[in-house]
Amino acid sequence: MSLEKQVMIKMKEAMKSKDQMALGALRAIKNALILAKTEANATDLTEEQEIQIVQKLVKQRRDSAEIYQSQQREDLAEPELAEAEIIAQFLPKQLNESEIEAEVQAIITEVGASGMQDMGKVMGIASQKMMGKADGKTISAIVRKKLA
Template sequence: MTLKQQINDDMKQAMKARDSVRLGAIRLLMAAIKQKEVDEQVELDDTAVTAVIDKMIKQRRDSVTQYKAGGREDLVEAESAEIDVLVGYMPQPLSEAEIAALIEQAVADSGAAGMQDMGKVMALLRPQLAGRADMAAVSVLIKARLVR
């Protein structure tokens, strides 16, 4: 079963259970997936769906930060509930040791010698880490590794 089918099945279950919070988050996710498919005129695979989910999670985390600064706890709770639903569709995150091992392998495979080769390393890692690690944190780790 593809991730998209799983999301669709979960939407049906949320309807039956009358879980309005979960249903709302899933409907937003399905709309974002459909919009991406229409824009690009392709059927999204699991990797692309994961990228859409990751983007939505980042948007909601940013919103939570803004709402907290504005003192809007009601909106913080709503966004946090959506984040909880969306995180359930993300693949299992990698441990720091697994990420470090993948970085070492990518550095070896690309023949990276310094900071000028960071793009090569990131290009190798991005497909492997999509949705499974925070790419900003991975970038910091790569920089630290290439400076050695």
């Protein structure tokens, strides 16, 4: 089932239960998907494109919440984090840190990376392999630690 259909089903459930927070987050996903389709003049998006869109939405909300928290505005940060959690349901199962480290180590061995000069090579492959399964910042930090 496509992401758009899954979102529509969840939207109907949110409308029935009168869950405004979930409804707002789901509408944001739907709008982003429609916008991406119109920009690309496509009838359907690939699964990879859908994952990228959802990741972007989650990242936007987490970044906003981080800014609000740095300004001691918990009242604004909480809804952002709640929406991020609702949107993140549509991402593949997230890898934990040890799983990411194992993947990164395998990539470093495969590429034959020896130092920080190979970070770009390793990051390119790691980002591709773990797309949607891990946060880019986490991957970058682990790659940096392994290559240092």
